[in-house]
Amino acid sequence: MGTMLQIDDINVYYGAIHAIKGISLKVDQGEIVTLIGANGAGKSTTLRTISGLLKPKSGKITFEGKNIAGLPAHAIVKAGISQVPEGRRIFANMTVQENLDLGAYARQDTDGVAKDLKVVFERFPRLLERKNQEAGTLSGGEQQMLAMGRALMSRPRLLLLDEPSMGLAPLLIKEIFSIIQDINQTGTTILLVEQNANMALSIANRAYVLETGRITLSGEAQKLAASEDVRKAYLGG
């Protein structure tokens, strides 16, 4: 399997704060890769840099052979990367249907969009039930599903997920994670950022551990889950 996303030694600043200090990582086609680490370690910053919301000061981001570092966010969506942002960020004042339409904004293939809308509604039947409802009236779990459905509407080859478990009940977290696995099995490569390291490692192929803007550990998810250091720091013993 080929490398889909390759990040080489990127540095990202928030104003004067050096948030990402020379991170390199890669995601192979078909994988689920997870970034875990404490709050403020730079996980979200890394995703936001890949999706073009932040520009790296130096370093390379290569997606399917093209350097995408510094491209505007809307161009990166067109290139085939879609992000489910932290906190879901649905358009609360628009209907569920309009949110999904916006997910397909960059596409011109009307037939393909209609087909993908069907697929999203099959995967998330509750969105179909509520498609004319204002998105702000959905429950937290439904909003997460909408944010995921919306991201899938651009038909991404790489899906970036930022804290999909945030604020959800344990049962719902399980459901969301099994949907993530399912999305992966139908051919979408996934880069997942999570504070819930247990859950993330349980579905990922490989993982990177971030600490204050640097990668401190990386490897197969199962091995990391078994490692003493990781257990102590991130898995509660």
Add this chain to the structure above:
Amino acid sequence: MDFASQFVQQLINGISLGSIYALIALGYTMIYGIIKLINFAHGDIYMVGAYIGFFAITMIHVSIVPALLISMVVTGLLGMLVERLAYKPLRQAPRISVLITAIGVSFFLEYTSMYFVSPTPRTFPAVFDNVSLHFGSFMVNGQQLLIFGITFILMVVLTYIVQKTKIGKAMRAVSFDVETAQLMGIDADRVISITFGIGSALAAAAGVLVGVYYNSIDPLMGIMPGLKAFVAAVLGGIGILPGAMAGGLILGVIEALVSGFISSTFRDAAAFAILILVLLFKPSGLLGKNTREKV
């Protein structure tokens, strides 16, 4: 004239004036909605629109509707150019810098226009014979019918664009959350530019209609209606399109009633008293939601 028919007459006058305010207020509110800028140059865009309509009629001898369309297109492009040159470079700057720039743009448009067209007011040509419809003791004149008709059509078209079209959805998305809109593949800069274009075109329509209504235009004509339209936008709830429409009409009617029944001296005072009252009692405006602050 008895009280009832005078009231109806003032109502008709008020709705005419209010339609003008509403058209300008829509641009204010759209631009505020999308980049949180009170575009103080918006009244001057309206003035430029009036002049372009004037020159279209007097120099290329077109009738009122083509003149209106020409003015909307040219002024729309001017609005986009102003955004591109003056506001876009300040996208990351503090809001106050952009606001001050808007005031600068306002002066720039006023005095550049004055240089080219002279400060002397121009008489807007009569675009049709003075027809008026009489209903009992009150009347609606042709200019007023033109204002009602054009305003109504433009509002329907605008509502359709914002609610139903792809670009309209993108405008709503950018105004709700720019970052997430970009993650949908929306080019926010392009959407902002189009919003300035549409808002400026509406102001241009108002400018031409005012020329037709009052027969006189001058380079500083945008200052007061600009401020009034700002009051109208705040009255309806800034950032909310139906709010701008309603706010404009209400303000126009109140002004007409005050000038008709009290004294026209108090007309402007009434408008700004409304602004103060709204800010005191319902700062989010008539159609605004009081507590919801976006995070």
